[in-house]
Amino acid sequence: MLTMLSLPFIHRALLAGTAIALLSGLAGYFVVLRGQVFAGDMLSHVAYAGALAALAAGLDPRIGLFASTITVAVGIALLAGKATADDVIIGNAMAWILGLGVFFLAFYTTHRATGNSTANVTVLFGSIFGLSAHDAALAAGIATGLIIVLLLIARPLLFASLDPAIAAARGVPVRLLGLLFLAIVGATAGEASQAVGALILTGQLAAPAAAAYHLTTRPWAALPLAGALAVAAMWLGITLAYTIPVLPPTFTIMTVTATEYALAALTARLRRRRQDRPTRSRTTASRTQQTYPTP
Amino acid sequence: MTAGLNWNLVDVIRQLLSFHFMVNALRAGTIVAVVAGAIGYLMVLRRQSFAGHTLAVIGFPGAAGATWLGLDAAFGYFGFCVAGALIISALPGVDRRNAGLGGFSEESAAIGTVQAFALACGFLFVGLYHGFLNGLNNLLFGTIIGITDQQVLVLLIAGTGCLVALVALGRPLLFSTIDPDVARARGVPTRLVSTAFLVLLGIAAGGTSQITGSLLVFALLVAPAAAATRLTAQPAVGLALSIALAVLITWMGETFAFFSPYPIGFWVTTLGFAIFLLATAYRGITDRAGRHPTIPSPPQRALSESTTR
Incomplete structure (x- = not known):
């Protein structure tokens, strides 16, 4: 354990991983609360195509990653409410965007195959152990900045997420907040892709947040809990991947996250079943009263 | 390759068929496209397209695991997809109506987590x-x-079995798809029918994955079927159209992939999305011209009224 903490690549992974996990946990809670998991799914497809387009153009993949995810996130926010798209259209568009990513991949490998053949796998599944000191510091810095912005708008955003109509009536700029929030989610998707990869980031956004949602009904308790669960999964995942070298960190982190979610959902179901009995008898009582109304 | 892709179809086909791997790819692609077109049409009517995608993604670890253990990837695809279908249908129905705090949806959170895992x-x-x-x-x-x-043989057996089961299931399946409540009242075992359909969907998704890959099944499983529902309201015509479009997309995609440096995944998704957009645009134009009756046709009604996804 002590030798692990003295290794520089573990330092870098923990530095970047903690900031990214905290960001995706906090942002993920609002994503889940606002019913925007599909947007996360869309962004994961876009992240892959964007990163490979940048690689094909000979740029740093992170430029394509952030440019594509933030653009599409803002686009989703602008279209929301104006255009109604059913899930068949969304699904077909997402498949096509991934297909474009495959096109850029083929272009990249045929025209720019200068040795870095693992770039595709890195974009798909991340490589938190492969971050350079500069990458890790940059990722942690961006994540910290986004966390601060998110916490600054947390109060009005929560109000707007829970009851948009009343929030709008109280003068909260609901549309602007939604736009800003999805831009943050876009940037979060770009950050999370560097740690766990473009394909896994939906799970990274949704699972800790959904677990926190099941464990407490109070939003101000659930928000930090979602962040804490995501960070715990990151630490535990990195430790597991270090102790068992066969397991890639992306797999261990996702496994811990999925386990947290499964346990939380199970706890919630058991608790609901225990609470169900008294409430059910009460409803039957009220129903009998309704069936025989007093004149 | 001496000549490359040109407008002389006979020459193109001769070039394609001179390679054994290409003959096998066309055989496998045709089998898969027929099954995907047929099952996909019913899947789109039942609004279960994301279940099809989830099942295909579940097939990915199956195929990777089978390859790791030295087995044929096809067994991994079919095994995991069918097992996934059985597990999904055995799970207690998630309470979709009961949205909790805000817009929380248990279903999308669970699907996102399962796919990522x-x-x-x-x-x-x-x-x-x-x-x-x-x-x-x-x-x-x-x-x-x-x-x-x-692999072609395995696909042929699985595909034939799938189609035979679909024909046997045909009438009650269509009935419970278009009007689940009336079907249940008439004594159709809707739960059993939907479990059987999910298993068929698992087989179709597993087969389609072997051509388009696990992440791109929408290109063959959803796009042709969705285009068909936009073009015709009659289930029989729609089914035939869906199969024909799926076969067309596969053949064109495999031909382009053969003659170009770009992989099949790019071509089938592009063709599928293009056909779907064309069909939607055509529908929009004819609707505006008033050529279609305003009374919703059965598949459309199933699309708009059905609450099960």
Whole structure:
């Protein structure tokens, strides 16, 4: 354990991983609360195509990653409410965007195959152990900045997420907040892709947040809990991947996250079943009263 | 390749068929497209397209695991997809109406987590099987190279079985798809029918994954069927159209992939999305011109009224 903490690549992974996990946990809670998991799914497809387009153009993949995810996130926010798209259209568009990513991949490998053949796998599944000191510091810095912005708008955003109509009536700029929030989610998707990869980031956004949602009904308790669960999964995942070298960190982190979610959902179901009995008898009582109304 | 792609169709076909791997790819593609077109049409009517996608993603660790253990990837695809279908149908129905705080939806959170976990497991198996980096792309995004005679045979058996079961299931399935409440009242075992359909969907998704890859099944399973529902309201015509479009997309995609440096995953998704957009645009134009009656046709009604997804 002590030798692990003295290794520089573990330092870098923990530095970047903690900031990214905290960001995706906090942002993920609002994503889940606002019913925007599909947007996360869309962004994961876009992240892959964007990163490979940048690689094909000979740029740093992170430029394509952030440019594509933030653009599409803002686009989703602008279209929301104006255009109604059913899930068949969304699904077909997402498949096509991934297909474009495959096109850029083929272009990249045929025209720019200068040795870095693992770039595709890195974009798909991340490589938190492969971050350079500069990458890790940059990722942690961006994540910290986004966390601060998110916490600054947390109060009005929560109000707007829970009851948009009343929030709008109280003068909260609901549309602007939604736009800003999805831009943050876009940037979060770009950050999370560097740690766990473009394909896994939906799970990274949704699972800790959904677990926190099941464990407490109070939003101000659930928000930090979602962040804490995501960070715990990151630490535990990195430790597991270090102790068992066969397991890639992306797999261990996702496994811990999925386990947290499964346990939380199970706890919630058991608790609901225990609470169900008294409430059910009460409803039957009220129903009998309704069936025989007093004149 | 001497001539490349040109407008002389006979020459193009002669070039394609001169390679055994291409003959096998066309055979496998045709079988898969017929099954995907048929099952996909009913899937779109039942609004279960994301179930099809989830099942295909579940197939990815199966195929990667099978390759790691030295088995044929087809067994992994079919095994995991069918097992996934059985598990999904056995799960207690998630209370979809009861949206909790805000817009929370248990279903989308669970689907997102399951898909991400399945992909992570597949990544682990690929990592355990060393020197398999190209295989990763083939499993995720499809390939036309390396389909063996045995794989074609397995696909043929699975596909035939799937279609026979679909025909046997036909009438009650269509009935419970278009009007589940009336079907249940008439004594159709809707729960059993929907479980059987999910298993068929698992087989179709597993087969489609072997051509388009696990992540791109929408290109064959959803796009042709969705285009067909936009073009016709009659179930029989729609089914035939869906199958024809799926076969067309597969043949064109495999031909382009053969003659170009770009992989099949790009071509089938592009063709599928293009056909779907064309059909939607055509529908929009005819609707505006008032050529369609305003009374919703049965498949449309099923699309707009059905609450099950």
